[in-house]
Amino acid sequence: MAIYTTFFLCKPSELPGGFPGWRLPLDQPVRREVHNPFTGELLVVDTCEPEWPEDALGETERTYRVVVIEGSYEQYLEDRLPPFVRSCPHWAAKGLMETELAPLLEAVGVSASIDFPIYGPPSLGATVQQLPAEFLAKATSLDQQKVAQKWAAAMSTPEHTHSVSGRKLSDGWTACEALQLLQPLVDLARKASAGQQMYLLTEA
Numbered sequence: 001m002a003i004y005t006t007f008f009l010c011k012p013s014e015l016p017g018g019f020p021g022w023r024l025p026l027d028q029p030v031r032r033e034v035h036n037p038f039t040g041e042l043l044v045v046d047t048c049e050p051e052w053p054e055d056a057l058g059e060t061e062r063t064y065r066v067v068v069i070e071g072s073y074e075q076y077l078e079d080r081l082p083p084f085v086r087s088c089p090h091w092a093a094k095g096l097m098e099t100e101l102a103p104l105l106e107a108v109g110v111s112a113s114i115d116f117p118i119y120g121p122p123s124l125g126a127t128v129q130q131l132p133a134e135f136l137a138k139a140t141s142l143d144q145q146k147v148a149q150k151w152a153a154a155m156s157t158p159e160h161t162h163s164v165s166g167r168k169l170s171d172g173w174t175a176c177e178a179l180q181l182l183q184p185l186v187d188l189a190r191k192a193s194a195g196q197q198m199y200l201l202t203e204a
Contacts, residue, residue: 002094002095002204003094003095003097003202003203003204004077004080004092004094004095004202004203004204005092005093005094005095005096005097005200005201005202005203006077006081006085006090006091006092006093006200006201006203007090007091007093007131007184007185007188007198007199007200007201008085008088008089008090008091008188008198008199008201009088009089009090009188009191009192009193009196009197009198009199010084010088010196010197010199011195011196011197012117012130012197014084015117015118015128015199016118017084018082018084018085018088019082019084019118019120019128021120021121022118022119022120022121022128023050023118023119024050024117024118024119025048025049025050025116025117025118025119026048026049026050027048028048029046029047029048030046030047030048031044031045031046032044032045032047048116049116049119050119052121052122074092077092077093077094078092081201082201085201089188089191089192090188091184091185091187091188093181093184096181097200097202098114098129098200099160100155100181101114101131101200102114103151103154103155103160104147104151104182105131105132105135106150106154107147107150107151107154108135108138108139108142108147109138110132110134110135110138112132112133112134112135113132114129114130114131114132114200115129115130116128116129116130117129117130117199125203125204126201126202126203126204127201127202128199128200128201128202129199129200129202130197130198130199130200131197131198131199131200133197135189135198136189136192136197136198139185139186139189139190140186140189140190142182142186144179144182144183144186145175145179147178147182148175148176148178148179148182149175149178151173151178151182152172152173152174152175152177152178155172155173155178156171156172156173157172160172
């Protein structure tokens with residue numbers, strides 16, 4: 001299954017209107033029992049995600065989800081975006097998620113975590129996360145070569161290159177590969193206006 005990731009800029013107050021049918025986090029975390037989708041194991045987690053009724057999809061169904069690939073792949077990524085995200089400054093990338101972003105934040109020197117500022121119905125298969133404001137503030141003045149080297153080194157450790165069973169899956173990243181991902185994020189950060197934050201839309 002393909003995972004699509006799109007970074008975009010907007011003001012926090014614009015999120016509810018941009019994602020109709022989605023819900024804001026609970027004021028306080030609650031404890032819930034959930035099943036691990038891979039192992040079936042019952043887990044107890046603290047979460048701020050609101051409760052969802054069985055028919056929660058309703059009007060939030062993504063009619064933009066299926067798009068015929070015509071022309072470049074970059075244009076395909078653009079065409080499948082929801083209208084709100086397409087109207088915001090954004091960068092459409094494939095498969096760059098929190099697993100890769102956490103080492104980037106560490107390389108930049110940001111200790112804050114990535115949050116969920118709004119939740120979509122689980123059946124939608126999409127999430128929106130907010131990158132720390134500190135990352136957005138630092139991104140425009142980074143030593144990109146140095147950060148790329150640190151990011152690549154982190155993504156080349158066994159934690160990211162081997163399976164849980166210890167089987168090697170990849171050789172990791174080169175600094176050049178990390179820089180190719182870092183540069184569009186920095187370019188996007190430089191487009192931010194007052195009050196805007198950087199968000200990540202992930203869709204399955």
